[in-house]
Structure formats: structure tokens, C-alpha cells
Amino acid sequence: MLKVPQHQVAGHEAGIGKLGPLVDESGRFYKPLQGDERGANEVAFYSSLSTNSGIPEHIQRFFPTFYGTQLVEASDGSGLLPHLVLEDLALGHVNPSIMDIKIGSRTWAPEASEKYIQKCLKKDRESSSLSLGFRISGLQIYRSKELGFWKPGKKAAQKLSTEEVKLVLRRFVSSNTLNDLDLRPDCAFASTVYGGSTGILSQLLELKAWFEDQTIFHLYSCSILVIFEKELALKGKNPGAHIKLIDFAHVYEGQGVIDHNFLGGLCSLIKFISDILTAPSDCRIDISAKADQKNLTADNGVVADHKSHTASE
Numbered sequence: 001m002l003k004v005p006q007h008q009v010a011g012h013e014a015g016i017g018k019l020g021p022l023v024d025e026s027g028r029f030y031k032p033l034q035g036d037e038r039g040a041n042e043v044a045f046y047s048s049l050s051t052n053s054g055i056p057e058h059i060q061r062f063f064p065t066f067y068g069t070q071l072v073e074a075s076d077g078s079g080l081l082p083h084l085v086l087e088d089l090a091l092g093h094v095n096p097s098i099m100d101i102k103i104g105s106r107t108w109a110p111e112a113s114e115k116y117i118q119k120c121l122k123k124d125r126e127s128s129s130l131s132l133g134f135r136i137s138g139l140q141i142y143r144s145k146e147l148g149f150w151k152p153g154k155k156a157a158q159k160l161s162t163e164e165v166k167l168v169l170r171r172f173v174s175s176n177t178l179n180d181l182d183l184r185p186d187c188a189f190a191s192t193v194y195g196g197s198t199g200i201l202s203q204l205l206e207l208k209a210w211f212e213d214q215t216i217f218h219l220y221s222c223s224i225l226v227i228f229e230k231e232l233a234l235k236g237k238n239p240g241a242h243i244k245l246i247d248f249a250h251v252y253e254g255q256g257v258i259d260h261n262f263l264g265g266l267c268s269l270i271k272f273i274s275d276i277l278t279a280p281s282d283c284r285i286d287i288s289a290k291a292d293q294k295n296l297t298a299d300n301g302v303v304a305d306h307k308s309h310t311a312s313e
């Protein structure tokens, strides 16, 4: 039985008359193929992954496992439609904190139409993509059993200013996220989630080392999904923080050229995460201006009652 994913934070969402991904109980994530070249592009990319000798094994682990394509009943009621079958990255998580970070200051590929470029440029300008080289496409942060998740609406997440992005990257690893208006995140879990030899920073650096060399692919509009389980961190256990690359609808051949767009965005993200680890208690973020706070407050698309789950559910 296919269901709407509980922990999707960005992208097209399944709903009545809406085409979006579905999941099954065995841990598979079904992403509908977009009818144009985007669908074909993504299938071609995933199909080439496991046999591509240019992708070392330690880098392969940053991609979701691919199980081919399958015809399944589409979520919008339009009947059987081909779907990519992927590993469900939320499987095994009870209340995962998740961030979808779209990498690159530019989100369209060279061959895109003028109309599509204009659409992307608008989003890149209105978000932190142009200024920082990445944007938070969507996120959910686990707060508590009673409060569930802090989950800003997708549009609000994408309009975060530079200062707000800094704040959210801190809030993501903080214990004092109960109040939407709390602008002084304590970064209590920074060292266990972002830091350490297996933490997020170390994984990002491993990815960066590969992107400094690889000239096989140019990944436009691709995201890094960051996932961890806050309840484990609260109990002093390993929160299983990890990253995965997702969304390959706009991957193009690198033709011997470094993917400067992705690499630049990745370096910028690394700098922000490093800064948090260097000064976790440094909350001197100039977010006092009302305009800068608007995207983070409860009246701007924040879903406060997004339910949490207990391990037995």
C-alpha cells in the first residue's frame, strides 16, 4: 500500500489531484517521472551511478540506493505512471530533523529555455542562492513530543535572508527550539551533529574533495538532504547525522570541466557549518530588523502542529 511520505520537506507534494512522491512500508520512495526530459535525465543519472567507475565507493554512499523504475498508481489519480524507485531516506527514523539544501548559486542548466531560466533566476534572486550559493528549500526541526515539528512553509523557507539562514542552521542543532520566536539558539547538538569524525562537516568535506576533482557531472538544482534524530542526541546517543544528495532532474555531462557552481555552493555551506562549530555560543546575529524576522515567525507558514511520533507507533 503506497502512502504520502510523512517527512517530505520540499519539492512537489502528493495530494488530491497533485502529483508527488509516495512511499511503501518496505522502505522504498517512489518519485514520479516528470514527463519531459527531466524525468529521463534523472533515470539516466541513477542508472549510470552504480556502474560509473568515476564515482568511488565512499562517494556512492552519498546517493540514495536506486531500484529502477516501476509503474505505480500516481498520487494525483491519473492512473499508472512510471516512478523512480529509491531508498526511502526517512526509513528507520522516528522524528527526523531534516533540511533540504539546494546547492549552487545558479539552478538551471545551460540548455534550459529562456522562460525556465527566468523562472529560476527569480527564485535564485529572492532566496539566498545568489548571495550564498545555496538555499534552504525546506526543513523540519523536531521540537518535542507535545509540540511536534517546527516546519516553516516551503515558500517561507526559500525566502530566508542570509542572517535567517545562519540562524536556521544554528536552530537545526539546538535544544531551545520550542518557541518560534527564539532567536538565540543554543547549538547544544552542534558538536554531535555537525562535528566529529563522522558528523555532517566531515561528510561535506569528503564530498567537497570529490567535487574538486570530478568533471563527469554538473549538478544543477540538486540538493543535499541533512538528516538526524534529535531524540537520540537528547539522550546522549549518536543521532545518526548524515547527508544524501537528491534531485538529479537537471544533471548534465561535465565534459572535463569542474562543477564550479556546485563546488562554490558546497564551500559556502561548509564555511557556515564550520563557523557554528568554531563559535557555537556566538549568537551575534543581526536579526533585529522586523523584515528579517518575518520568515521565521508563526504567522508565516510555520506548521506548529505537525505531529511527532513515538518509537512504538
Ligand SMILES: O=P(O)(O)O[C@@H]1[C@@H](OP(=O)(O)O)[C@H](OP(=O)(O)O)[C@H](O)[C@H](OP(=O)(O)O)[C@H]1OP(=O)(O)O
Residues within 6 Å of the ligand: 010, 011, 012, 038, 102, 119, 123, 137, 138, 154, 221, 247, 249, 250
Ligand atoms: O514547479 P514549482 O514552481 O513548484 O517548482 C519546483 C520547485 O519547487 P518550489 O516551488 O521551488 O518549492 C522544486 O524545488 P524544491 O525541490 O522544492 O527545492 C524544484 O526546483 C522543481 O524543479 P525540478 O523538479 O527539479 O525541475 C520545481 O519545478 P519546476 O519549476 O522545474 O517545474
Ligand SMILES: Nc1ncnc2c1ncn2[C@@H]1O[C@H](COP(=O)(O)OP(=O)(O)O)[C@@H](O)[C@H]1O
Residues within 6 Å of the ligand: 005, 007, 008, 009, 010, 011, 012, 013, 021, 029, 031, 064, 086, 087, 088, 089, 090, 100, 138, 223, 225, 246, 247, 248, 249
Ligand atoms: N529518497 C528519498 N527518501 C526520502 N525522502 C526523499 C527522497 N528523495 C526526496 N525526498 C524528499 O522529497 C523532497 C523533494 O525531493 P526532490 O527529489 O527534490 O523532488 P522535486 O523534483 O519534486 O523537487 C525532498 O526535500 C525530501 O524531503
